[in-house]
Amino acid sequence: MALTSRRADPTAGTRTREDDGSIGQMLTEVTADTQLLFRQEVELAKAEIREEVATAGKAAGMYGGAGFAGYMVAFFLSLAAVFGLANVMDGGWAALIVAGVWAALGAVLFVLGRSRMRSVSPQPRQTMETLKEDARWARHPTT
Numbered sequence: 001m002a003l004t005s006r007r008a009d010p011t012a013g014t015r016t017r018e019d020d021g022s023i024g025q026m027l028t029e030v031t032a033d034t035q036l037l038f039r040q041e042v043e044l045a046k047a048e049i050r051e052e053v054a055t056a057g058k059a060a061g062m063y064g065g066a067g068f069a070g071y072m073v074a075f076f077l078s079l080a081a082v083f084g085l086a087n088v089m090d091g092g093w094a095a096l097i098v099a100g101v102w103a104a105l106g107a108v109l110f111v112l113g114r115s116r117m118r119s120v121s122p123q124p125r126q127t128m129e130t131l132k133e134d135a136r137w138a139r140h141p142t143t
Contacts, residue, residue, distance in 0.1 A: 078102065081094075082094045082095045085098070
């Protein structure tokens, strides 16, 4: 009986990805990778949105402070107008004139705001049209 020496093939125990399985398995892996990538992109978008919302919140607080400061300026200017007119006429009439100016300004702003509000549509028309087009395409994808 002759002795033969067998050498082990160094690549015998390793398999490459091409040898690993069928096309179905590769598609499953690609799908899983795509889903993971999509989830990671969504998480990144959420993180970016959180940062932007925090910045917008701080800016809104500053707008609120500016609005209050503007209110205080208007209040003290109104008092100055009342006291200035009180040098020319009775204090009660001076206060009534300043109040009338503020009432007229408020009425004008109310009318302008109401007219703009009537032109606002709560329905997103462009989105609705796009959704209708998508639905038509889904029913007849070849047209």
